[in-house]
Amino acid sequence: MKKIIVAIDGPASSGKSTTAKQLAKKLNCIYVDSGAMYRAVALFLMQNKIDFNEKKLLRKALSEINIEIIPSKLKYENTIILNGEDVTKKIREPEITSYSSTIATNGLIRKRMVELQRRMAETQSIVMDGRDIGTIVFPNADFKFFLIASIEERTKRRWLENQDKGLSSKTFDEIKEELAFRDKTDTTREISPLKKAEDAIEIDTTNLNIQQQVEEIYGIIKNEIIL
Template sequence: MAGKINIAIDGPAGAGKSTVAKDIARRLGLIYIDTGAMYRALTLMALKCELDLDNEDILTKLANSIKIEFINDPVTGGGRILLNGEDVSDAVRNPEISRHVSRVAKVPGVRNRMAKIQQSMAINGGVVMEGRDIGIKVLPQADYKFFLTASARERARRRYIELINQGYQVDMEQLVQEIKERDFCDSTRAVDPLTPAEDAEIIDCTTMSLDQVVMYILSRVELRR
């Protein structure tokens, strides 16, 4: 493992955080943690149980009752997420989950529970953690902090290609609207709103390939080490 550094990568939906963070973790020999998948897993469980997504008490109780784990995928080198022992890595990427996850993620009790789990995962260092509030709340003492952003249309385009390749039938304009609505929800929520940490480096990757973003971040990490 390349030292015991922690790297925090934040940003809005569709900015490429997962792909970038996963590649950086692989290149540096660190552990990749996708915190967004944790909220997606909780949303998946809530929908399966047909719970009221506007009932904060019920969602908080659910968050405190489930077990979320990450395991390494020996084929891809990335992480797989387990919900109560079941691999839900593919299920949490369903568009239906994307439409509802912000409602679940804005609940204070849910966020506090998830933050504690995430902090325990990074307590010994050596992780690349990506999400919405990593640099500000979860890992405020992270060695490196980056905030990825891109235009809503570019993020929708990337998401469109991803979903089409997975066999989903989606509408591009609907994706643009959903991303804008999610941006608004994430950035205006009362608890842990989406915003860059004061000491985070902001990277606008609208015109950058994800590989270019990876190489840029790696250069910044090596420069400061």
């Protein structure tokens, strides 16, 4: 198979991450979780007590950050290496996830992440998901998909995910409110807002399970190239 880049964007809980992971396995290429990269940066800044609003300190910190993504042959999750350390579990901690959403709006951080993300695609095929992959990171991606789903369906998915993780403190309505707020924040932010690329294929996942989502996208790609 020739080297390809597949960009999958969409709002929170639209199914893009799980779909991207399984699609990458099916295409036999690397899956890059752009969100994990921002979490790794958040972890580095927190560990080193660096205020991301201090531009001079931030520039120095970003120059020292090296993120590697090592694909796992045994599961869908990849191993995230930050400056030689496996931080796969650390970056999933609630405080890191929360802080990563805050720093993701910083222009210097986004610029550095885009550099690293593009470097990953120089020599290998990748599937990357996020909110600006098809518009900013890879505007010339071979395939672009934009996943959507109703707010009710996305809320249900997030609620069930929390239940599976033992995080049952938030009600359905609270999660729905959080997602609506995140949608507004993502689509109206000044830097790299969430929006569908003009040439992206939109897929409504409201009534689709993960396998159906993967098969639909895989079928589109398969019809275009010889796998």
